[in-house]
Amino acid sequence: MLDIQKIRQDFPILNEVINGKPLVYFDNAATTQKPLPVLNALTRYYEHYNANIHRGIHHLAEKATSAFEASRHKIQTFLNARHVEEIIFTYGTTDGINLVAQSYGRTFLKEGDEIIISTMEHHSNIVPWQMLCEEKGCVLRVIPINDEGELLMDEYEKMLSEKTKFVSVVHVSNALGTINPVAEIIEKAHAVGAKVLIDGAQASSHIDIDVQALDCDFYVFSLHKLYGPTGMGALYGKKDILNAMPPYRGGGEMIKEVTFAKTTYSDLPYKFEAGTPNIADVVAAYTAVEYVETLGKKQIADYEHELLVYGTDALNTIGGLRLVGTAKEKVSVISFVMDGIHPQDVGVILDQQGIAVRTGHHCTQPLMQRLGIPGTSRASFAVYNTKEEIDKLVVGLERVKKMLS
């Protein structure tokens, strides 16, 4: 059993007072708060061994380089990747998807090839593919969903053909909390010879990820949604596929030799890491992953599930409130709409009571169009949230109703 009160002490920001009320932070799907060990790792880096990596031969450069590479190993084990060079550091999920679309997509996809995404994708997993389709003449196909917010898997199967060359789907929906059957999606895509990318932005903090068991070709996530720093993420890719892909940004660490006549590129993973990377945040990512591992993914998931069940029941007691996204398999995300009340007004009035939720379309406008709503209010829970906080949300929402009736 996790000691939540003790865990809360690791997060100094939870002591903030907002509008005279203690902060209740329920916007974890946007970004999680950072524990002291991660904050300390950042300071320690800048205080003791800030240096540019790989190039220097002096002591600090060596220390920074080995901390940087230790993070790569940490993420390798976190995802259970076979080889350490299969982990590419990126600026986040969006950056990772763009890398794959631009490098793999531009090289291996051609006119008439079909790319499959789903109705519940984040804009980050729509726009890069649309850009590629426009450039290469590929065709974007979209897996539909039911009203509960689950993928229609038989429709997906019907879509698959020898024309399908790439499938890119979200592991866990940020707007609805739905956990998608990605193992099945990957298997079926491979059966027609397509490659698969999984957007793990929302999954990485809640679900055990094993890229070898999943057999996905690419997996992307952001550290800031995993109690880690902003501005960094990781892309996993199968080694032979990454090897076949050309670099898509030039300069810095990614070269072997440059002459004006020709440049040869570094090996994996460096050929995809041009320029000085986000060293401090990569280094602190080690600590973020370690923090999650120490608590235990399973323990975190079990506790968050308790919050989800408690929160769902509690919100269902509020008249005129309707949950959006009621999939059987869900992480701790509760999206909802209230009769006659604009989600933005819900957000403002909750904020004045110290409660932080997200409102709007959650960067999933096509999903909102499918559901026929402009947006939702969303409370998403992390390991440091409590049932008492959910009780405060209920009181807060009753107040919203009273004020706007």
Place this chain on the structure above:
Amino acid sequence: MTINEKQDELIEDFELFDDQLDKTQYIIDLGKKLSPIAEDYKTDENLIRGCQSKVWLHSEMRGDVVHFEADSEPTAQISKGLVSLLIKILSDEKPEDVANADLYFIDKIGMSSIITSRRAGGLASMIARMKEFAQRATEKVS
């Protein structure tokens, strides 16, 4: 009353509340009192961009003053309240006064939490639209 006198009065009204929620309730209630505008005015041209919620603003000259009317989509009650504050202060004033108005009440009413962030985009566009209309009106007169 001049624009500044109206602003000062509004600031005084808000000083009666020390709770943000009460201030917001006041804004919502002011919004509810805003007279509805004709459906004909709810055009794309009158739609203010920059808010998560929809607000329409209609401007016209009535004699020598500018007159503003506004409405929001029915659920967006806070936006409607905010636009009603602007109308209270700027409507039925001389175009040059509107064009040159310094809207200091926004900072002074202590509602930063609803006026900042994305909503400020909406509020700022509303103000810009009102001033632009007033400015064009002064140019026509002179």
